[in-house]
Amino acid sequence: MGFLAFIILGLIVGAIVKAVMPGKVGGGWVTSIILGVVGAIVGGWLGTLIFNVDLGSFFNIKTWLLSIGGGLVVAAVYGAIRGRK
Template sequence: MGILGWIVLGLIAGAIAKAVMPGKDPGGIIVTMLLGIVGAIIGGFIGRAIFGSDIGSFFDLSTWLLAILGSVVVLAVYHFATSRGHRAHG
């Protein structure tokens, strides 16, 4: 899958991750989309490391699940980092 595929997959996975994650998103839609792209790429690397196989095509279910899982993890870390900083200062 090319870079354009990863970007589209990440945008959609980021939107799904945002729907799954509770609470307000401190960064807005643009940050959520960027985190989705990063999460999709990280999910692909983790999947490759754990399962030892290359990531499938754009229409492969395992590719989507890994991208969504990676996006949820990245979004959760972002929520934790930003909410922790706000509590420490306020």
């Protein structure tokens, strides 16, 4: 998957994470979209590291599940760091 596909995937994952964790992710939609892009990258990295499963094509279910999982992890970490202020 190319860089542009990661950006598009991250935008969609950010919207999904915002819908799943509405009270947990602060900062509005822009923050959620950025966290979604980072989550897609982190999800792909963790999938390769832990499950030995790489990201497939854009329309592959593994890609979406890993990206959403990574987005939730990144959003939870962001919420934990932001909540410590």
